[in-house]
Amino acid sequence: MKIKFWGVRGSIATPGSSTVRYGGNTTCIEVRSDDNDLIILDAGTGLFPLALTLFPELPLTCHLFITHTHWDHIQGLPFFIPNFIPGNTLRIHGAYDPIARRDIREILTGQLQYCYFPVREAELKARLEYVTLRERQTVQAGSATVSNILMNHPVLNFGYRIECQGKSVFFTGDHEHLYNIYEPDDEEFAEYELFMSQKNQSIVEFIRGVDVLIADTSYTLQDYPAKKGWGHSTFDANIALAREAGVKTLFFTHHEPTRSDDALERVLEEALTRNPRQPGDPQFLLAREGLVYEL
Amino acid sequence: MGHSKEKLIRLVDGMPAFPPSVYHILKLTADINCAPKELVRVIDLDPILTIKLLQLVNSPYFGLSRQIGSIRQAVVFVGINTIKNLALTIAPMEMLSRDTQNSPFLEGLLSHAIAVGVIARHLARREGISEVESTDFFVAGLLHDFGKIALHRFFPRKHAKALALADKKQLSLLEAEQQILDLDHAQIGALLADKWRLPPGCAASMGQHHDWRVERSSPVLDCVYAANIIAKTIGVGDSGNPVKESTLPPEVEHHLGGTLPELIGTLGDLSGEMHKVQLFIHSWQSGSSGNPIDLT
Numbered sequence: 001m002k003i004k005f006w007g008v009r010g011s012i013a014t015p016g017s018s019t020v021r022y023g024g025n026t027t028c029i030e031v032r033s034d035d036n037d038l039i040i041l042d043a044g045t046g047l048f049p050l051a052l053t054l055f056p057e058l059p060l061t062c063h064l065f066i067t068h069t070h071w072d073h074i075q076g077l078p079f080f081i082p083n084f085i086p087g088n089t090l091r092i093h094g095a096y097d098p099i100a101r102r103d104i105r106e107i108l109t110g111q112l113q114y115c116y117f118p119v120r121e122a123e124l125k126a127r128l129e130y131v132t133l134r135e136r137q138t139v140q141a142g143s144a145t146v147s148n149i150l151m152n153h154p155v156l157n158f159g160y161r162i163e164c165q166g167k168s169v170f171f172t173g174d175h176e177h178l179y180n181i182y183e184p185d186d187e188e189f190a191e192y193e194l195f196m197s198q199k200n201q202s203i204v205e206f207i208r209g210v211d212v213l214i215a216d217t218s219y220t221l222q223d224y225p226a227k228k229g230w231g232h233s234t235f236d237a238n239i240a241l242a243r244e245a246g247v248k249t250l251f252f253t254h255h256e257p258t259r260s261d262d263a264l265e266r267v268l269e270e271a272l273t274r275n276p277r278q279p280g281d282p283q284f285l286l287a288r289e290g291l292v293y294e295l
Numbered sequence: 296m297g298h299s300k301e302k303l304i305r306l307v308d309g310m311p312a313f314p315p316s317v318y319h320i321l322k323l324t325a326d327i328n329c330a331p332k333e334l335v336r337v338i339d340l341d342p343i344l345t346i347k348l349l350q351l352v353n354s355p356y357f358g359l360s361r362q363i364g365s366i367r368q369a370v371v372f373v374g375i376n377t378i379k380n381l382a383l384t385i386a387p388m389e390m391l392s393r394d395t396q397n398s399p400f401l402e403g404l405l406s407h408a409i410a411v412g413v414i415a416r417h418l419a420r421r422e423g424i425s426e427v428e429s430t431d432f433f434v435a436g437l438l439h440d441f442g443k444i445a446l447h448r449f450f451p452r453k454h455a456k457a458l459a460l461a462d463k464k465q466l467s468l469l470e471a472e473q474q475i476l477d478l479d480h481a482q483i484g485a486l487l488a489d490k491w492r493l494p495p496g497c498a499a500s501m502g503q504h505h506d507w508r509v510e511r512s513s514p515v516l517d518c519v520y521a522a523n524i525i526a527k528t529i530g531v532g533d534s535g536n537p538v539k540e541s542t543l544p545p546e547v548e549h550h551l552g553g554t555l556p557e558l559i560g561t562l563g564d565l566s567g568e569m570h571k572v573q574l575f576i577h578s579w580q581s582g583s584s585g586n587p588i589d590l591t
Binding site: 095096098099101133134135136137149150152153154155156178181182186188191192195196198199229231 | 330331332335351354355356357358359360367368370371372373374375376377380381
């Protein structure tokens, strides 16, 4: 299995001289099974440069998994060039939105309305298939299996676990570690702690033992108090998660859009100093646009 | 009127209580930084809302892999923001949606009520009213014709007669109700507002939306009064009243900064907003857990 990062930036694309090394495109991760099945996690702006590399493989079948449909995770989709070419198949998976009452197809075709984009869905030449997933539904993507768990973000967000021939990857999508909404002296505090530990435990068990964990790490400990409840996590929370779940490699991604390359390296270093290396620790790496990681 | 007054009081006594949680939720959620535990507290105090929220969270819409048994557990598993948005959509609909099934009149009235709520909020925003306060305008508009629902529920045959009479003679429904029932929806609306201790703007909207006078003018009443006429003019929903006013009182025009056609011109495309509210009510009525949608 092979992973390639095409977009590692959170929230909004950030081109410019201060993000040249880690990249400014928003979330998009290419995963290849050993049989070269194409699995794509999220369709942020990084999907476009990825699409440009696919011509030699046409016609192709692509398995796209959308963690959630916020802009930075879908904006590249209209520019997925294989969609304009007959013979290709794009199978799009994602959650139902119970607030807007729309399934994944309704949400994404909304993006192709004439006022947003000149080409309507009906005019696309590829075969588009939509799969609205339930939590923990497992689907086959070529030779790989993909299962999901609900994470914590202000919209339903699935974290996906991909497994193929003994190798595994988990991507959180956007996720904020859980926190207790009560104060310790509130009577509801203990009950909420219990629910949190159940949910945390279910996430840890779901991730347990993966070779690669790719985690939304938008914030530092200093950033976090002002951004609590925004649905993104910290270096420290993800280091703890990776340790508890016994993963082998942790990639920090969804880099905060105002963070320069230098600042990003600095805050990682600070986080690693705060969390000194322990025996059995995973390796901790910053996700970088263009980086290929072979499992 | 002696006889009907007794009837009225009996009728009002028989109406359900207005959930105070509706107001609290609208207020709390208008603040982006509202404390999650406050929201949970308000929902916890309203057993009906709690049950409906849990029904939805456990429905196939969410597709969760486990059963959720309490609001706090729901907050942990699907997130405070989702619960907040769910509560926000459920709360004000709760009062209106219960009785409207299987009645074409009440269906049409519901669309009309939604339109008046959405337009009243739009007019309030135009006036520079804050988002927190503009929810009052929405609820006031949504509930302005609640007296009709009460009449229709308690005197179904007579109210149907009043509707037919208004239609045949092109009378205002208010007059037709007076002729047939010896009472009208504005009277009962005022009494209900009083029983429910609704804020003055909302009470005025329910009791005086046909009787605008300068001395009673208030921002909420002006907006609901105009919104009611606008909704009828643009033909969204059906209030059961065949009489359509073609102008607004000059004072209302002055307060809202435009004539009827000018105000209609500012609406833009509110149809999406109305459609969404309507869809929600329909899916709500069809029973969120009883009729699962196809998610395959």
